[in-house]
Amino acid sequence: MRRYILQRLWQGVILLALVTTIVFFLGRLTGNPVDLMLPEDATEEDRTALIETLGLDAPMYKQFGIFVVNVLQGDLGVSHRYRRPVVEIFFSRLPNTLKIVPAAMILAMIMAIPLGIVSAVRRGSMIDRVSGTIAVLGIATPNFWLGILLIYVFSVQLGWLPSARMGTPLHYVLPTITLGTFLVAGFMRLIRSSMLDILDSEFVKLARIKGLSETTVVWKHCLRNALIPVLTLWGVFMGGLVTGAIVTETVFAWPGIGRLTFEAVIFRDYPLLQAVIIMDAVLILLINLMVDILYAYIDPRIRLAE
Amino acid sequence: MKHRGLLTGLLISFVLVTFTWTPLIAAEQKGTLVIALDTLGGQNLDPILETRASHAHFQAPVFDSLVGFDFEKGGIGPGVAERWELAKDGLSWTFYLRKGQRWHNGDPLTAHDVKFSLERTMSKESVASRSAALRRNVKSIEVIDDLTVRVNTKGVQVHFPASMSRAVFQEGQMMPKKYIEKVGVAEFRRKPIGSGPWKIVKSVPGDRVEYEAVDYPHWRGTPKFKRMTILLVPEESTRVAMVRTGEAAIASISPESLKEVKSAKLKVVSVPSTMQAVYYFWGTYRDDQKNNPIADKRVREALSLAIDRKQIIDHVMNGEARWPMPFATFGYSVDMDTKKWRKWSRKALRYDPARAKELLTEAGYPNGFDLKFANTALPGTPYMVQIGLAVADFWSKIGVKVKYKHYEWGAFRALRRGQEKLRGGASMYRTAGRPVAVARYMSGFHSKSLSHLFGNTKGDKNICPALCKEFNSLHKLVVAEQDDATRTKNTNRMIKLVADSWVAVPILEGMGYWAVNPKKVGAFKPIPGRHEFGDVFERMPLPGQMAWK
Numbered sequence: 001m002r003r004y005i006l007q008r009l010w011q012g013v014i015l016l017a018l019v020t021t022i023v024f025f026l027g028r029l030t031g032n033p034v035d036l037m038l039p040e041d042a043t044e045e046d047r048t049a050l051i052e053t054l055g056l057d058a059p060m061y062k063q064f065g066i067f068v069v070n071v072l073q074g075d076l077g078v079s080h081r082y083r084r085p086v087v088e089i090f091f092s093r094l095p096n097t098l099k100i101v102p103a104a105m106i107l108a109m110i111m112a113i114p115l116g117i118v119s120a121v122r123r124g125s126m127i128d129r130v131s132g133t134i135a136v137l138g139i140a141t142p143n144f145w146l147g148i149l150l151i152y153v154f155s156v157q158l159g160w161l162p163s164a165r166m167g168t169p170l171h172y173v174l175p176t177i178t179l180g181t182f183l184v185a186g187f188m189r190l191i192r193s194s195m196l197d198i199l200d201s202e203f204v205k206l207a208r209i210k211g212l213s214e215t216t217v218v219w220k221h222c223l224r225n226a227l228i229p230v231l232t233l234w235g236v237f238m239g240g241l242v243t244g245a246i247v248t249e250t251v252f253a254w255p256g257i258g259r260l261t262f263e264a265v266i267f268r269d270y271p272l273l274q275a276v277i278i279m280d281a282v283l284i285l286l287i288n289l290m291v292d293i294l295y296a297y298i299d300p301r302i303r304l305a306e
Numbered sequence: 307m308k309h310r311g312l313l314t315g316l317l318i319s320f321v322l323v324t325f326t327w328t329p330l331i332a333a334e335q336k337g338t339l340v341i342a343l344d345t346l347g348g349q350n351l352d353p354i355l356e357t358r359a360s361h362a363h364f365q366a367p368v369f370d371s372l373v374g375f376d377f378e379k380g381g382i383g384p385g386v387a388e389r390w391e392l393a394k395d396g397l398s399w400t401f402y403l404r405k406g407q408r409w410h411n412g413d414p415l416t417a418h419d420v421k422f423s424l425e426r427t428m429s430k431e432s433v434a435s436r437s438a439a440l441r442r443n444v445k446s447i448e449v450i451d452d453l454t455v456r457v458n459t460k461g462v463q464v465h466f467p468a469s470m471s472r473a474v475f476q477e478g479q480m481m482p483k484k485y486i487e488k489v490g491v492a493e494f495r496r497k498p499i500g501s502g503p504w505k506i507v508k509s510v511p512g513d514r515v516e517y518e519a520v521d522y523p524h525w526r527g528t529p530k531f532k533r534m535t536i537l538l539v540p541e542e543s544t545r546v547a548m549v550r551t552g553e554a555a556i557a558s559i560s561p562e563s564l565k566e567v568k569s570a571k572l573k574v575v576s577v578p579s580t581m582q583a584v585y586y587f588w589g590t591y592r593d594d595q596k597n598n599p600i601a602d603k604r605v606r607e608a609l610s611l612a613i614d615r616k617q618i619i620d621h622v623m624n625g626e627a628r629w630p631m632p633f634a635t636f637g638y639s640v641d642m643d644t645k646k647w648r649k650w651s652r653k654a655l656r657y658d659p660a661r662a663k664e665l666l667t668e669a670g671y672p673n674g675f676d677l678k679f680a681n682t683a684l685p686g687t688p689y690m691v692q693i694g695l696a697v698a699d700f701w702s703k704i705g706v707k708v709k710y711k712h713y714e715w716g717a718f719r720a721l722r723r724g725q726e727k728l729r730g731g732a733s734m735y736r737t738a739g740r741p742v743a744v745a746r747y748m749s750g751f752h753s754k755s756l757s758h759l760f761g762n763t764k765g766d767k768n769i770c771p772a773l774c775k776e777f778n779s780l781h782k783l784v785v786a787e788q789d790d791a792t793r794t795k796n797t798n799r800m801i802k803l804v805a806d807s808w809v810a811v812p813i814l815e816g817m818g819y820w821a822v823n824p825k826k827v828g829a830f831k832p833i834p835g836r837h838e839f840g841d842v843f844e845r846m847p848l849p850g851q852m853a854w855k
Contacts, residue, residue, distance in 0.1 A: 035719040036685070038435055043749070044723075044756060044764075049438035053430065081348040082511065083355045083433075093512060144541075151547045163547040164539060166513070253342075253539040255512035263512075268716060 008292060012285040016278065020071065023277045024064055024270075032056065033080050033268035054080055067274070076278065077271030081263075086275035090257065094279075096166060097249070097256030101241045103176040105234070108183030113223075115184075116191025120199060121218060131188060138185025147178040147251035164253040175252040179245060183237055190233055194226040228299055235291030239284035332521040332532075336848055339531040339827060341839070342539040342554040345686070349511050349538075351498040352491075353423075353479040354432035362472050364515050364536050365479065366840025367504035370526070372401060372420060372478035373471035375841055380579065380638035380834030381741030382471040386415065386480050386501070396462035396788050401470075403453040404525060409482045410499040417455035421447045422483035424457070436469065436477050462786040464793065468640075468742045472841060473833075503529050503844040513538060519844075527844040530828075530851065534843060546570075546821055555826030556839070559819045561689050564624045567821040573854055576626050577818035577832040579636040580739045583693050584812050586750075589729035591761050591771050598730045599675040606808035608665035609732075612704045613697055614657040619814050622692045626819060630655065630812035632805045634737045634746035638835055641790070641797040642743065654805065655812065662704050674705025678731025681710060682718040686837075687736055693813060694734040722757065735810075739835035744784050747800055750810055751777050759809050777803055828852035 034050045051057050058066075070077060076086045119131040154174060155163040162171050198204060199222060207217045245258035257276065264273040346364055350356050353369055374385030387401035407415035424447055426432065428440045443466065445458040459466060470478030480501055486494045498506055503524040504517040515536045519529035537554065539545045545557035550570050559567060559574075567574055587600045599605045619627045631637070631651050637644060666672060679701075681694035691712065698708040709731075713721065721727050737746050749755045753763040753770045761774025770778070780800045787793040804810060818837030828847030832839065 031716045031720050035716045037433070042435060042756075043439065045442065046436060046438040049441075050433055053433055079348075083348060083350050083352075084511075089511065148541075148543050151544060156547050156550050159551065163551055163553055164541075164544045165537065165553075251541045251544055253513075253537065253541070253544060255510070255538070259540070260512065 004296065005289070005293065008289050012289070015285065016281055019281045020068075020274070020278055021064075023274050024067060025060075027268070027270050027273050028060060030265075030268055033270060036267055037080065071278075076275040079269050079272040081267050081269045081272065086272045087279075089260065089272065090275055090279050093255055093257045093260045096254060097242055097245060097258060099166070100172065100175050100179060100248070100254060100256065101238065101245065103172055104179035104183060104241065105238065107176055107180035108187055111180075111184045112187035112191060116188040116226075117195055117218060117223065119188070119192045120195035123196065128192075131192070135185040135189050138181045138188075141181065143178055143182065143247040144251055146181060147174065147248060150174045150178060151251075164251070166254060175248050175254055178251070179241065179248045183241075186233065186237065187230060190230055191226055194229050195222055198222045198225050228295070231291060231295055231298065235288050239287045242280075242283055242287075335519050335521065335529060335532040337531055338533040338535060339843065339846060340535050340537065340554045340556075341843075342537045342545040342548050342557040344540060344542065344545070344558050346512075346515065346536070346538045349509060349515070350495075351506060351509055351515075352495045353481060354427055354429070354434050354437070355495075356434065361479075362836070362838035362840045364840065366472055366502070366838065367517055367534065367843055368498065368500035368502045368506055369479040369481070370407075370415075370501045371470065371472045372423075372480060373467050373473075374526070375471065375473055375833050375836065376638070377831075377833055377845075380473070380636070380739070380836065381640060382468050382473050385471065385478070386420070387470075390467050392464065392788060396464070396786070398456050398458045399463070399466050400450070400454060400456045401467075403455070405453065407501055407525070409485060409501050410505045410520070411482070411485060413482065413484055414452075415480065415482075415501045416452040417449040418452075419480055419483045420455045421449050422486075423479065423481045424477075426481060426486075427477050427479075434477060439469070440477055462788065464785060464788060465742045465744065468740075473836060474740050474742065474745075503527060504534060507533075524844065526841065529844045530846065530848045531843075549821045549823045552823055552826055555823050557821045559821045561623045561626055561819060563821065564626055564819065573822040573824050573829075574626070575820040575822050575830075575832060577820070577834065577837050578628065579638065579815055579835045580818040580837040581687065581816040582630055582634060582636070582737045582739070582812050583690060583814050583816060584630075584633060584735050584737060584810055585694075585697060585732050586735050586757065586759060586810050587732050587808075588725055588759070590759070590809055591774060592729070592769065595730050599669065599671050600677070600730065600732070602669045603808055604665045604669040605671065605675075606811070608662040608669070608704065609701055609706070610655060610808060610811045611658040611662035611665070612706075613700045613813065615655060615814055616657065618693060618696045622689065622696055623814065623816070626817055628815040628817070630815045632801050633750070633810045633812055634740070634743045635801065636739050636741075636815065636835060638739075638741055639743050640741050641784070641794045642801060643794070643798055646798075647801065650805070651812070659704055666704065672705075674707060676707045676709060677701065678728075679708050679710050680713055680718060680721070680728060680731060680733035682713045682715050682734055684715050684736045687816070689816075690734055690736055697734070697813060736816075739837075741835070743801070744781070744797065747777075747804065748781060748785075751804060752781055753778055760807070773803070773807060824854045825849055829854045 034047055034054065038046055038050060078084065079086050079089055082089055115131045119128040122128055151163045151174060154161045161173050165171060204217060204222060207221050245256060246262045248254065249256045249259040250262065261276045264276050343363055347356055347361060351365065353361065353365055356365065371385045372387050374383050376383035386403055386407060388404045390399055390401045392399055401420065403417060409415060427434050427437055428444060443459055443463050445460045448456045450456055457466065468474050482499055485499055503520050503526050505520060507516040507518050509515045517534040519532055539548060542559060542563055546559060546563050546566060548554040549557045549572055564574060587606055589595050590601050595601050615629065619625065629651065632647050635642060635647060679698055681691060683690035698710050701708050740746065750757045751760045752758065753761040753774050758764065760777050761770035763770050780796060780803060783796045784793060784800055787796060826849055828849055828851040830842060830846045832842055
């Protein structure tokens with residue numbers, strides 16, 4: 001197990017080095033941030049002065065060298081736009097995202113597990129068809145549209161919930177639903193197909209022959225096994241949500257890291273973009289590592305294979 | 307004895323007024339004014355760290371500017387300095403400060419603060435948009451006495467005071483010398499103080515800035531609200547929803563939301579003359595473009611006559627835009643004959659497709675020609691894309707085959723520097739509303755400028771045909787002329803030269819748009835030409851104090 005974890009960590013380090021290099025050069029291909037920072041009638045002299053102030057006048061290989069040395073010392077730089085250390089900015093926004101993502105995950109699991117199981121057990125029934133429709137709608141509905149629709153209905157028309165921003169527990173309801181809807185569909189379809197495989201397996205037949213009740217067979221024996229692939233998807237979704245809740249965070253004015261990434265891209269804030277992507281990569285690697293460990297722990301076949 | 311009694315009376319009155327005034331104002335200030343904005347820029351609270359106009363939303367409430375606004379007409383007016391004068395030799399400006407101004411910690415605002423602020427803005431550390439220009443134009447700054455400061459300039463700078471106003475740039479924002487020297491720059495950035503009518507309470511990056519009103523009379527207007535919060539809400543439909551539900555009193559919007567806002571019985575406040583949508587023709591002066599149809603003035607005029615500006619105003623801008631004046635000029639522009647030019651633009655910028663066809667035929671292009679057209683939208687003006695599309699459509703109607711390409715603003719800006727890809731074609735552009743047009747003319751047409759639409763004498767280049775030479779000499783006359791009448795005469799000549807060239811053509815005069823919940827704030831007037839409300843918040847009445855029409 002230890003060797004397995006060390007191997008994954010080593011792969012993670014290589015991946016991070018690659019991500020860092022790609023982000024550094026790709027970011028610069030989009031153009032100079034100074035072009036977006038200065039007013040439209042700024043002179044060439046204004047531009048040159050700002051380029052010097054931001055340290056963008058050195059050749060790119062030199063900038064990269066300085067960047068690598070600084071990263072190795074734990075310094076990811078100062079944001080061009082916010083004029084603050086990028087690590088400080090990242091960690092001031094991360095808790096906001098972490099407040100909304102687990103809520104969406106929990107909502108998704110609460111809805112997806114029963115729906116997925118019932119659809120599998122009653123395959124072809126009305127419930128299965130309705131669940132299938134919900135899944136398709138969940139995947140097909142754009143987040144921004146759903147968010148705006150929810151705001152219109154529950155805030156503007158009914159006046160039940162606040163439109164946007166962080167604050168009271170009520171502020172979490174609409175962003176959580178918006179973010180969770182997409183997940184419900186994905187999880188539900190996966191649980192359904194996984195359950196269908198397991199319901200057909202030998203050990204389930206044996207359990208039934210032994211006279212176990214259908215509830216015990218389904219909820220105890222089948223579900224436990226059906227959740228193993230869900231765990232992998234959970235890791236993928238969790239990483240994706242933490243780093244990519246851009247639309248939901250924008251619609252609900254939620255100051256998380258999804259929106260921060262978006263701002264870094266559109267304003268060509270190189271240091272911030274580099275830091276956000278590196279930190280996101282670290283987060284995703286950690287989440288996936290945790291999932292892998294958990295996976296190995298839950299499924300003895302993986303441990304044995306090791 | 308008699309005088310002693312009078313003096314005692316005056317002293318008692320002074321003490322009574324001083325000690326009762328503040329509680330009286332504080333008691334009248336109520337509630338929280340909430341504003342939802344699409345951007346807070348970098349949300350830096352140190353004036354030397356912001357480069358773009360968003361500072362005029364969130365820094366302006368805290369920091370006063372050396373030169374202020376003319377609140378009625380737009381353009382510049384008294385600020386921290388109540389008046390200013392140019393020396394006879396034209397090489398220095400003297401600013402006379404208002405008496406009794408103070409910082410939020412109670413220290414008096416003096417000429418030393420002005421000198422310190424300008425020098426800090428000119429420093430290498432500053433990323434303020436025109437810090438380089440200030441370094442280029444200012445020779446030295448002298449404190450004459452506590453209320454008088456002199457700025458010695460490198461050459462005659464007749465428009466220097468305008469550059470010290472937020473009506474133009476942020477370079478004139480005042481910072482507290484003693485406080486910064488005492489607590490250090492890092493602490494100032496954490497807990498900034500200014501001399502404006504609002505004090506900073508808290509700034510949460512990426513979310514909001516909270517303010518508290520000063521509880522003493524302020525020359526800009528004493529706030530009626532006790533507190534104010536400026537929220538960052540990037541999505542427009544969310545901002546509108548927040549105004550509808552009353553979570554915000556005011557929100558910035560684009561023309562696309564006007565119908566929804568009006569139908570929801572909210573108020574729309576349109577700030578006149580905040581920008582002008584224009585298009586440029588690139589490289590028309592070059593020898594390698596002499597066979598290009600756009601090198602012919604008649605063709606350029608024809609393309610203007612082909613545009614139905616009223617239709618664009620009515621349908622793209624939902625009626626919330628105005629007929630333009632000549633390039634980069636507005637009702638509040640200085641040094642020009644506004645009446646004359648308003649009349650000119652009504653006639654010259656008319657929709658006349660028949661005459662447009664005639665001109666094309668005269669120029670030898672009866673069946674039209676191919677035209678490259680780069681469309682772009684500056685930050686905060688997404689509707690520029692639709693305006694550009696409409697213009698392309700009108701050109702197609704007179705037979706021009708428009709090769710349309712859209713560019714993100716940053717990418718377009720890079721193209722503008724080299725100009726190779728723009729040369730021989732047209733592009734959209736926008737000029738912000740500024741009272742002094744000559745700076746725009748410089749950046750557009752001078753042969754050493756970034757756009758250099760009439761010729762190019764930058765670096766080793768030396769292409770400057772007659773039109774370019776004429777513009778350069780007129781520009782020199784305008785910027786150095788101390789006599790108002792002569793400067794106005796020469797500015798009018800400069801405007802005419804550009805207008806008659808049809809190289810930079812106005813399409814419409816845009817406005818800044820705001821959705822307002824009348825139950826949350828009373829009726830108020832914006833400053834013409836200033837989209838941002840940073841200098842208006844203190845004059846916004848409580849709901850019911852001033853009825854909406």
